[in-house]
Amino acid sequence: MIDATMSKRMEEATRLTRAGKLHEAMALLQGGEPEARREETSENAYRGGDTIDGTWQVVDKDDTVTKPTSEAPTSASGHARQTNAGAFTAGSFSNRVGTRDYKLYIPSGYHGQALPLVVMLHGCTQNPDDFAAGTDMNRLAEEQLCCVLYPAQPMTANNSKCWNWFKAEDQQREGGEPAILAGMTRQIIATYGLDASRVYVAGLSAGAAMATTLAMTYPDLFAAVGVHSGLPHGVAQSLPDALGAMQGGTGPLGGGNQAKGAGWASNVPAIIFHGDRDTTVHPSNGDRVAAQYSTSHQAGATVEKGKVANGHGYTCTTYHNAKGVPHLEQWRVHGAGHAWSGGSTKGSYTDPKGPNATKEMLRFFFQHRQA
Known part of the structure; x- marks a missing residue:
């Protein structure tokens, strides 16, 4: 269920949407505070953070959650800074369609060969x-020898730096943000x-929704996709749609409309993670994302239950393809709440x-490649 804090936030976001203040509503929804409300607070007030298991992340009004990189992005070939292992x-x-900055991790073992x-x-x-x-992805990329691309969403594209998964113009092939990211x-x-046959995409929350798009x-x-705490493709074409989908919606694909998203399906292998106490993106969205990959389901599934030492328990449901390779893992x-599982x-x-x-x-990605 959505907790009381999230319910109040949803109500306020809906009010702002009706008033035409879409950026403020989305900022509130994704953990920020509307600009107008921030101006009303005192200098000692905090900027509201998102909730993880009901705990506020409190930061000073003038601070950001993370420090931006000191490197100025340059050309497409980039400017490299050597790390302890590879280069960022x-x-x-x-x-x-547009312009986006990025960071790219190149492992120290790269010498021009065709890496994933x-x-x-x-x-x-x-x-x-x-x-x-x-995510600690760069460390594992160094060990397992792959490159990692991190596109950046600027505030000029979305006030909260969310990928615009809920806009119709950003849900199309050769159009909007998908065309920029693919390009x-x-x-x-x-x-x-x-190696063009071993290219994978993963994301968290709005990034996960864009990954499935x-x-x-x-x-x-x-060749495969990872969706962490995300939403199905095509269930929202507006902010009110997004609010409904994030709350869980109705019907098999959410968004308050059973028809939305129902026409989309993909045979791309998918691995899906979702915390069952996520109060930002309702856990039912994990099932709805999996439903869009239903064309990959084979008869029967294996279910594994386990528990991390001194950590969370989990249930992993796996569907295999005809070759016995996992094609869908949920x-x-x-x-767990709205957070990257096992992250740093x-x-x-x-x-x-x-x-x-x-x-x-x-592990899941590297079992798959484009034919």
Whole structure:
């Protein structure tokens, strides 16, 4: 169920939407505070953060949740900063649709060979550096030898830096944000000579919703998708739709309308994570996301239950393809809220007590490649 705090936030967001204040409503919904309300608070007031298991993240009014990178993004080829292992590259990509900055992790073992590429889409209020730190993806990419691309959503595109998964213009192939992200991915593949048959996409929250949109609109580009605390594709074309979908909606695909999203399906292999105490994106959305990949279901499923030492329990339901390879995995993390399962406290919206979503996603991804 949505808790009392989230219910009040939903009510206020709906009021703001009706008043035409869409940016303020979305900021409130995703953990911020409307600009008008911030101006009314005193200098010692805090900026409201999102809730994780009912606990407020309190930060000073003038601070941000994460510090932005000190590197200025440059060209598509990027500017590289050597880390203790590989190199973290900052760059920018432009096409006819728009421009987005990015960070790219290049492992130290890269010497021009055709490595896999994982595209990571951050959640609202996050940035690539924060998301990389919270998921610990770069460390595992160094160990398992793959490149990682972190596109950045600027506040000029969304006041809370959310990917615009709920806008019709950003749900189309060769249009909106999907076209920018696909174009950026293709350019990185070409620039570094990466393996086009082993390209994967994953995201958290709004980033997870956009990841599944990419799986629906570019199944020829992505060999597998990871959806963490996300929503189905096509269930919202407006902010009110988004509010309904995030609350759980009605019907098999949510959004308050059973027909919305029902026409979309993908055969892209998918791994889905969702905490069953998520009060930001209702846990039922994990089932609704899985339903859009129902074309990949085979008869029967295996169910594994387990528990992380001193952490959360989980249930993993796995569907295999004809070759016996996992084609759809759905992880329900018991007791977890709106946070990256098994993530590092160095980043925001992480829960170290869960099974390691980063590790499990890479394991799942590397079993699949484009034909």
